[in-house]
Amino acid sequence: MDLTVNGQPRSFEGEAEMPLLWYLRDELGLTGSKFGCGAGYCGACLVHIDGVASFSCVTPMSVAEGAEVVTIEGLSPDASHPVQVAWRELNVAQCGYCQTGQMMQAAALLAENPDPTDEDIEAVMSQNICRCGTYPRIRAAIKRAAGQEAG
Structure with missing residues (x-):
């Protein structure tokens, strides 16, 4: 193959x-x-x-x-994808185990819908589990990566 x-x-x-x-x-x-x-x-x-x-x-x-x-x-070859940058800036990860999957899901969401609503984010990101409960930071990072929240 x-x-x-x-x-x-x-x-x-x-x-x-x-x-x-x-x-x-x-x-x-x-x-x-x-x-x-x-x-x-x-x-x-x-x-x-x-x-x-x-x-x-x-x-x-x-x-x-x-x-x-x-x-x-x-x-991203140098971790400069907007999702990766937002994750770092907002210190999203706690234990970090799920975070690569979270970032990949977020990147796919933003590629399809560059201006997602909270409902859009919830619908897509509900497919990923974070045992540490970093969901508010994940949502904030997605909004930042989408350019919806300033600095």
């Missing part, structure tokens, strides 16, 4: 049903995407597949064949 990961052509010769998450972490060493629930409920493993936010723990490699996969490591 051939695919592109963070702009680099890659190939995979293993089991077609292996989760994309294991390929990214174990074979490519891209450990930003985390294993959380293993069932597509928590969002810690979230990546973009052809621009769509996707749970890599339940996505078999066969689905990624021919696709463009972007992980947190590929979102």
